[in-house]
Amino acid sequence: MDTIVVALGGNAILQKGEKGTAEDQRRNIQNTAAQLAGLIKEGYRLVITHGNGPQVGNILIQNEAGRGKVPEMPMDICGAQSQGMIGYMLQMCLRNALRKLGLDMPISTVITQALVDKNDPAFSHPTKPVGPFYSEEWAQERMERYGETWIEDAGRGWRRVVPSPEPKAIIETPSIKSLVDQGHIVICSGGGGIPVVESEDGSLAGVEAVIEKDLSAERLASSVKATSLIILTDVNGAALNYRGADETWLGEVTLSKLAEYYHESHFFEGSMRPKVKAIMRFIEHSGKIAVIAALDKAREAALGQTGTRILG
Numbered sequence: 654m655d656t657i658v659v660a661l662g663g664n665a666i667l668q669k670g671e672k673g674t675a676e677d678q679r680r681n682i683q684n685t686a687a688q689l690a691g692l693i694k695e696g697y698r699l700v701i702t703h704g705n706g707p708q709v710g711n712i713l714i715q716n717e718a719g720r721g722k723v724p725e726m727p728m729d730i731c732g733a734q735s736q737g738m739i740g741y742m743l744q745m746c747l748r749n750a751l752r753k754l755g756l757d758m759p760i761s762t763v764i765t766q767a768l769v770d771k772n773d774p775a776f777s778h779p780t781k782p783v784g785p786f787y788s789e790e791w792a793q794e795r796m797e798r799y800g801e802t803w804i805e806d807a808g809r810g811w812r813r814v815v816p817s818p819e820p821k822a823i824i825e826t827p828s829i830k831s832l833v834d835q836g837h838i839v840i841c842s843g844g845g846g847i848p849v850v851e852s853e854d855g856s857l858a859g860v861e862a863v864i865e866k867d868l869s870a871e872r873l874a875s876s877v878k879a880t881s882l883i884i885l886t887d888v889n890g891a892a893l894n895y896r897g898a899d900e901t902w903l904g905e906v907t908l909s910k911l912a913e914y915y916h917e918s919h920f921f922e923g924s925m926r927p928k929v930k931a932i933m934r935f936i937e938h939s940g941k942i943a944v945i946a947a948l949d950k951a952r953e954a955a956l957g958q959t960g961t962r963i964l965g
Contacts, residue, residue: 654698655880656833657955660870660931661685661703662886665948666739673707678739682746688885688951690750693758697955698833700877701743702870705735705844706783713784728783728815729847729859736764736843743840760838766824766857767846767864767872773818781817781863786810816862820846820869824857826876833877845869871931874940881942882935883954884928889947890961891929893919903961908936911963929961936965 665685671677693699712731719725726734740762747760779802792803792811803811823829823842832839845864849857867884874882893901893914903911911933920926925945932943946953946960953959 654696656698656700656877657692657881657883658700658702658870658874658877658879659689659692659951660867660882660884661701662884662948663704663706664887665885666703666742667707673711679742679746682739682742683750685948686743686746686750688948689747690754690756691952692955693751693838694754694756695952695955698836699838700829700833700873700879701838701840702842702866702873703739703743703840703844704866705732705739708735708738709844710784727859728861728863729849732844732847733764736847737762739843740764740840747838758838759836760840761832763825763829763832763839763841765829765842765846766849766859767820767842767869768822768824768857769818769848769850769860769862769864770821771850771860773816775816775818775862776860779814779816781815782806782812783815783863784813786812816860817865818848818862820848820864820872823869823873823876824849826873829873830877842866842869842873865927867927867931868934871934871938874935875938879940881944881955882932882940883943883951884931884945885948885951885954886928886945887947889950889959890945891920891925895919895921895925904959905957905962905964908933908963908965911961932961932963936963939965941965 666678709731716725744760786809789811795801803813806812829839829841845866846869848860848862848864850860891903915929920929928945935943942957944954944960944962950959
């Protein structure tokens, strides 16, 4: 039985224009769960990972609102909170969707840590925006008092930026593999995983950083020896000259050709570029099928029939 790692984009949990209420997120996850349940009925074993940007952003706002009343939590703790919250909603909605198909399968959420190198150059050059926009006065106070890094963003205000180091390993890989082998559907590595560094004595510590979730999805897929990596997002693949007059959508493409397009900077940083990098890495690490596709094309993506796809 093939194991597929499915990486859910933000549209699987929160749509543009929504406030992010529990009902908003639950409704979107119900629709997502129906797509995933269809894959499970086809006989695939699923490992599911997801984004958490808006959810962590909201938790950071709650931190600020509660300042002086309750202790403020660091970003690694906020990441863990979001993994538990989204995992709970996915577990419930997926169980309900499976029962409608006459299936009763164990589903487990694993709070997941991702190992990063404490000497990663990203720690010297924070680039990943987190949380909402604030005034310059607020940003200056945070920088002076807490040593944080803030930048002015195109006239919209000031925003905190944190490092985005490369994921080196998924700490909970043995647990995830064991659950998959026992027939569990596993939800894990939310938001790319909670970034941790390792000391010389082997002890772990959380760090203030954000891992690129698509690169972490590849690391997860390779670690559990999945046959396929499917990145589901709000468009059905990658395009050359996106939104330009000569826009060209990519279907099945060789690894070498996609690498050529990647190095020609056809894909935007922070959106399609890390997804393309992730599927290339997966095939380089002996994966069989790697696909970027739309959320409503999950079944066709698993069969290698749609989206931007590399066949190993």
